[in-house]
Amino acid sequence: MSVTKFFGDISREMRKVSWPKRPELVRYTITVLSTVVLxxxxFAGVDLGISELIRLILE
Incomplete structure (x- = not known):
């Protein structure tokens, strides 16, 4: 398999991809960012709780 054929195949496959429209992309981005923040x-709350629990046990 030659490099030229490989990149040609990639180019052909990329034309088949159904790319999201701008409103979909914005909605997906907001969903991902809000999920990451939550x-x-x-996990920050869980970490704080476990830290406080260990601190109480060790005192």
């Missing part, structure tokens, strides 16, 4: 807050 998960970060959740």
């Amino acid at each position: 998960m970060a807050l959740f």
Whole structure:
């Protein structure tokens, strides 16, 4: 398989891709960012809680 054929195949496959429209992309981006923020807050809370629990146990 030659490099030229490889990149030609890639080009052909990329034309078949159904790219999202701008409103879909914005909605997906907001969904991902809000999920990441909520998960970060959740794990920060869990970390803080576990830290406080360990601090109480060790005192």
